[in-house]
Amino acid sequence: MTRRLSTLFAAFIWTALIACKAAALDVIVISDLNGSYGSVKYAPRVDTAIERIIEIDPDLVISTGDMVAGQRIPNLSDKQVREMWNAFHEAVSDPLEAAGIPFAVTPGNHDASAYRGFERERKIYAEQWTPRKPDVDFLISDDYPFFYAFEMQGVTFASLD
Template sequence: MLLSDFNGSYGSTTYPPELHWAVTRIVRGWKPDVVISAGDLIAGQKASLKPAQVQAMWQAFERDVRRPLHNAGIPFAFTLGNHDASLAADRVQAANYWKAHAPELPYVDRGGFPFTYSFTVQNVFVAVLDASGPNVNAAQRQWLTTQLASAAALKARFRLVLGHLPLAGVSREKNKPGEIIRDAASLRQIMEKGNVTAYVHGHHAAYYPGRLAGLNVLSSGGIGGRDYVGFPGTARSVVTVLDVEQGSIRLTAYDASTGLAIPAGSLPARIDGLGGPLTRVTEFR
């Protein structure tokens, strides 16, 4: 399962009904091997929030998301978003929370946890980047190169890279510099050379499985959502099932407000955002 960008307004310790629906459906219905999230788990990134307020948000996340999944035996793997870990004080709180609640995963490298780490699940290798802001530094890029050349990555049938900010614009509201990874082309090339199946990101909160040059990308929908670039009135809340099959990863997105599957053909065939274009795909191979 892919479930991302469900934070409320700054300082909020409650989540919208669509998030509760998604968690309940995951626990009682879908029962996946793992839930992955492309970030924005809490509503931080505001300097005026006091440490106790940030801690209260992590307690709300624990109550409404991580603990129900944990009690059902479903690990929650994540990358940290700008609202989770772009401010220095927020990063301390995020590190403290996750070091006390590390997901039970078959880790390959957890030396940089919770900001960078890698693991395998169901023949899928996942490398997690710290893309909570637009700068993915040289050390991270080298780490990713090394991870993609590791025995675990080479053995896996599929390879995913998980980060918060995208390589190209998807949503109208966030289609601008600072909301997309800087020097995205060179990072994309690292992933292409490492035979990455897809880069999975959040931040733009607009569900879109696409192709960017030689790389598949999956823009995770958010709870609330945003309009696509060039397509007003398309915002919706989305949670996604990733079915790992022998030769592909099949994607089924659900509208978290209605519970109905979203027809793949209803998505724009092409999105012309900053750093794009993206062209629609229906599965990853």
């Protein structure tokens, strides 16, 4: 009886694994792509990584922050912060969008620090990301891009600033 039970258990596990693979969600997480303070250039490895991500064609790409290189006193000008974001979008956001890959972001301290003195950077962060809201099934998005949650293929994701 033990052998039969063992065979049934193995068949159950095999079936469960096949079912999980069929429902797999491919997610790539990127982080800390920023260069030195105020930089509007990205290392060649960033271009290579984005090209590879597009080849893989995941269901979702998540950035856990530090996309640009802000957060230092004296503060950068609005123009400098916007130039950093333009460079980021050119190197990362725009290619992912062109490939049809949803891109969910969470602010890092260099992107939109919540510390006093970086309110302008937070405002610019919101200006940059509000029109770039990913095409996902949002559960909560009233305070996007700082606090939000969405579901994809039965998996819930949350961004908590």
